[in-house]
Amino acid sequence: xxxxxxxxxxxxxxxLQAVRGVSFEVAAGETVALIGANGxxxxxxxxxxxxxxxxxxxxxxxxxxxxxxxxxxxRVALGIALVPEGRRLFPSLTVEENLRVAASxxxxxxxxxxxxxxxxxxxxxxxxxxxxxxSGGEQQAVAIGRALMSNPQLLLLDExxxxxxxxxxxxxxxxxxxxxxxxxxxxxxEQDLTRALGVAGRVVCMLEGRVVLEGPARALDRDRxxxxxxxxxxxx
Amino acid sequence: xxxxxxxxQGIFLGxxxxxxACGLSIMFGVMxxxxxxxxxxAVFGAYVMFVIVEHxxxxxxxxxxxxxxxxxxxxxxxxxxxxxxxxxxxxxTPLLATFGLSIVIQNLLxxxxxxxxxxLGGSAGAVTxxxxxxxxxxxxxALGLVVLVVxxxxxxxxQLFLSRTRMGWMMRATAxxxxxxxxxxxxxxxxxxxxxxxxxxxxxxGGLFLAIRSVFxxxxxxxxxxxAFEAVVIGxxxxxxxxxxxxxxxxxxxTLGAQxxxxxxVMAGHLLFLVVLIARYGGGxxxxxxxxRLLLARAGR
Numbered sequence: 001x002x003x004x005x006x007x008x009x010x011x012x013x014x015x016l017q018a019v020r021g022v023s024f025e026v027a028a029g030e031t032v033a034l035i036g037a038n039g040x041x042x043x044x045x046x047x048x049x050x051x052x053x054x055x056x057x058x059x060x061x062x063x064x065x066x067x068x069x070x071x072x073x074x075r076v077a078l079g080i081a082l083v084p085e086g087r088r089l090f091p092s093l094t095v096e097e098n099l100r101v102a103a104s105x106x107x108x109x110x111x112x113x114x115x116x117x118x119x120x121x122x123x124x125x126x127x128x129x130x131x132x133x134x135s136g137g138e139q140q141a142v143a144i145g146r147a148l149m150s151n152p153q154l155l156l157l158d159e160x161x162x163x164x165x166x167x168x169x170x171x172x173x174x175x176x177x178x179x180x181x182x183x184x185x186x187x188x189x190e191q192d193l194t195r196a197l198g199v200a201g202r203v204v205c206m207l208e209g210r211v212v213l214e215g216p217a218r219a220l221d222r223d224r225x226x227x228x229x230x231x232x233x234x235x236x
Numbered sequence: 237x238x239x240x241x242x243x244x245q246g247i248f249l250g251x252x253x254x255x256x257a258c259g260l261s262i263m264f265g266v267m268x269x270x271x272x273x274x275x276x277x278a279v280f281g282a283y284v285m286f287v288i289v290e291h292x293x294x295x296x297x298x299x300x301x302x303x304x305x306x307x308x309x310x311x312x313x314x315x316x317x318x319x320x321x322x323x324x325x326x327x328x329t330p331l332l333a334t335f336g337l338s339i340v341i342q343n344l345l346x347x348x349x350x351x352x353x354x355x356l357g358g359s360a361g362a363v364t365x366x367x368x369x370x371x372x373x374x375x376x377x378a379l380g381l382v383v384l385v386v387x388x389x390x391x392x393x394x395q396l397f398l399s400r401t402r403m404g405w406m407m408r409a410t411a412x413x414x415x416x417x418x419x420x421x422x423x424x425x426x427x428x429x430x431x432x433x434x435x436x437x438x439x440x441x442g443g444l445f446l447a448i449r450s451v452f453x454x455x456x457x458x459x460x461x462x463x464a465f466e467a468v469v470i471g472x473x474x475x476x477x478x479x480x481x482x483x484x485x486x487x488x489x490x491t492l493g494a495q496x497x498x499x500x501x502v503m504a505g506h507l508l509f510l511v512v513l514i515a516r517y518g519g520g521x522x523x524x525x526x527x528x529r530l531l532l533a534r535a536g537r
Contacts, residue, residue, distance in 0.1 A: 052419055076421030088416035090409040101405040102420035150421050 003028040003185050004049065004154055009058035011044045011209075018044040020209040021058070026154070031186045033200035033217070035193060037229060040206040042189040043085050046156050049187070050082035051075040063153065077106055079153035083160060085189075087143040091132035095123055098131050098142050102149040109151030110182075116145040119175050137168035141175070148179070155179075157188035161195070173199065193225065207231045241374050242491045248380030250467075250487020251387035252449065254480045256442035256460055257467035258390060259435030261479040264468065266411040266431040269319060269330045273337040274439055275461030279454070280341055281307055281440030282356070282447040283349060289359045296356040300444045304437055311436030315429040323428075338457060345454035356447035364448055383445050390438060391480045398476070407431060466509040472516075 004026040011019035019041040026032050034042045047053040049060055051072030060068045067075055089098055099113055117124050120141040126134060131142060140160055147155060160176070161169040173195065180186060180199065190196040196203060197217045205213040205228045213220070213228035226232075260274045271277075284306055288299035314337075322333035357364045366378035398404040410417040410427040418424050446452055446460060463486065471482025486505050493504020 050419055052415060071423075072418035073421050073423045076419070082419050084416060084419060088413055088419075090412045090416070092412060093405060093408060097405045098409075101402065101409050101422070104421050146420055 001028045002026070003030075003063060004187070005059075005061040006045075006049065007059040007061065009045070009048060009060065010056040011041070011048050011053055012056045013044075017056075018209055019048065019055075022206070022209070022211055023058075024204055024211060024214065026185060026187055028153075028185050029183045030202060031180055031184075031188070031200045032202045032204060033196035034187065034189045034204050034206060035191075035196050035225070035229060036206035037231075039208075041209040042206055043158055045206070046082060046158050046187065046189055047084075050080055050156055052082070052084075076150050076152075077104060079107065079151070080156065081147035081150050081152035081154070082156040083143050083147045083158060085158040085162065087139045089131035089134075089139055089142055089146070092130055094128050094130055095134070095138075095142055096127045099145055099149050102146045104150040107151045111148040111151050113149075116148055119148075119178060120145055122171075135168075136164050137171065140164060140168075140172055144172070144176070153185060155184055155186045157186060157190075159189050159191060161190065161192060169195075193222070193229070197222075197225070205229055238373060239492070239495060242495050243488055244374065244376070245380065246488030246491035247484050248377065248384055248487070249491060250484030251380075251384040251480075252442070252445050252483075253463045253467045253486050254387050254483025255383065255390060255438065255445060256464040257471075257479045257483050258387075258394070259438040259442070260461075260464050261468050261471075261473075261476060262394075262431055262435045262438070264473060265476070266407055267319070267323065267330075267428055268327060269323065269334070270465075271435070272331060272334040272461065273341060273457070274334075274435075274464060275459065276338045276341040276345075276457030277310075277436055278439040278443035278446060278460055279452055279457040280345065281436075281443035282452050283345060283354075284440070285356060285444060285447065286349075286354055289356060294359075296360040296444060296448055299356075299359070300440065303440055307437045307440040308433045311433035312429045314436065315432035316425070319432060320425065320428065338461075342454050342457060349454060351453055351455075353451040353453045354447070355451040356444070357449070357451075360448045379445075379449055383449075386441070386445075387480065387483075390441070391476060394476060403430070463505070466505060470509055470512045 002025050007023050009019055009022045010017065022045060034045065036042050044053055048055045051067070051070060055068065059066055062075070062078060062080060065078070067078065090101070093101065096113070099116060103112070122138060123141055123145065126138060131139065134142065144160065160172055164172065176199070188200070197220070200217050203215065203217050203220060203225065204211055205225060207228065208231070212231070213225065256278060260271060263269045263271045281303060284303040285296060285299040288294065288302050289296060318333055318337065319330060322329040363378050363382055368376045370376055398408055406417070406422045406427055410422055410424050414424045442460070446456070467483035467486050468479055469482070470485050471478030471480070485508060489508040490501045490505040494501035
């Protein structure tokens with residue numbers, strides 16, 4: 001069953017066109033990785049799906065409902081949550097406040113304060129610490145936990161490994177693996193190709209705002225992905 | 237003893253400034269709007285209470301309770317109709333919009349109520365004139381005490397609201413990063429509208445105290461705005477308790493200044509404001525590093 005459907009999406013920043021006529025689908029329970037070089041339009045695409053960027057053209061359909069013009073907070077209520085690039089925690093709020101402010105009173109499910117702390121046990125001791133005082137890895141854990149608090153049907157992850165030490169990235173992905181195995185639907189942006197191919201069932205590769213390659217992660221060989229990634233030769 | 241008494245009266249006066257400044261601080265803290273119509277909104281609130289008192293003969297405090305829902309709705313609608321639009325086009329537009337609003341309110345009040353001065357002092361009962369003589373040189377007025385207690389309660393309640401309630405967290409989250417707040421399901425428009433509603437309601441409380449402690453007319457707003465603005469800046473922009481401290485510092489500076497010369501009162505407040513402004517935002521930034529460089533250079537030699 002298709003959960004998310006993006007149709008001919010155009011996104012612009014003034015005269016700059018970041019996303020050009022992108023279409024793809026994400027089925028329920030699938031993990032899809034969006035890959036591509038810097039400036040390929042991945043973050044803009046995720047933000048358009050989450051409602052943080054108003055697209056210039058095209059449609060975003062979620063669970064059969066056209067949500068193209070819906071503001072971000074209404075999309076959260078429908079079940080879309082984004083872990084934004086750069087984490088974007090509320091610095092003066094404590095870990096607990098950051099998490100609880102994101103709990104959606106209308107959405108119930110597996111995730112609450114307790115279950116989030118089970119997945120990220122390192123946060124337990126930091127519960128009453130202001131987010132500004134956390135380490136990068138702790139902040140990323142809060143950012144993911146904050147998105148989970150609304151019990152989303154579709155989780156959007158934007159570069160969760162950015163700016164983190166390799167050992168911390170490993171820990172974050174270990175926690176994510178547990179979430180993915182439970183059948184969550186995830187659309188993630190990841191710079192690290194190996195990791196993207198490892199975690200995702202399907203890969204969508206973008207170049208200069210367009211989708212240039214798409215397919216199951218297992219079926220794609222690395223060379224094809226690399227050439228699509230850098231646009232060395234355009235796949236026919 | 238005279239100085240001590242002056243300082244005490246300054247604290248009471250400052251508590252009044254703090255109440256006036258509170259709403260200004262909320263709007264700046266949450267939305268980065270400097271509301272130039274804040275003083276006029278307080279005076280507008282005073283006129284609403286004045287009308288209620290004139291028509292029903294109730295006490296000023298009951299008139300305030302009756303005016304409160306009106307002011308909350310007014311603030312909410314003001315945000316959604318005027319301020320929200322102006323916020324979309326950069327930080328200078330709300331400044332212009334609220335400046336315009338200030339002129340509109342003043343002129344509407346002139347039309348409706350004429351430029352005569354009014355007061356609610358007569359309808360506040362014994363609070364207006366009651367006082368206790370503590371020692372020969374030290375007296376505590378009932379109104380001063382009421383204002384101080386109410387100011388502390390208002391700031392305390394706001395503090396509790398912001399730190400303990402979900403709505404308070406939503407307000408702080410939106411203030412810090414409205415974009416990210418939307419992404420976790422917070423309706424930032426609604427939060428902004430409530431913030432303005434609170435600010436306008438507390439402005440009306442300032443209007444009540446203004447109307448009881450002295451007189452007001454349709455153009456009293458800008459003077460109140462200046463004192464409120466100075467209190468916010470002295471206390472640190474957007475800091476809640478800072479605003480209370482700033483208001484009291486301003487009040488004490490004015491009453492102590494009046495000890496030097498009665499006409500020096502307001503000037504002393506302005507001077508304190510300027511000193512804080514320069515120390516924090518202006519010369520301080522240039523002067524302090526330069527002084528440190530000079531010292532280091534000397535030590536290096």
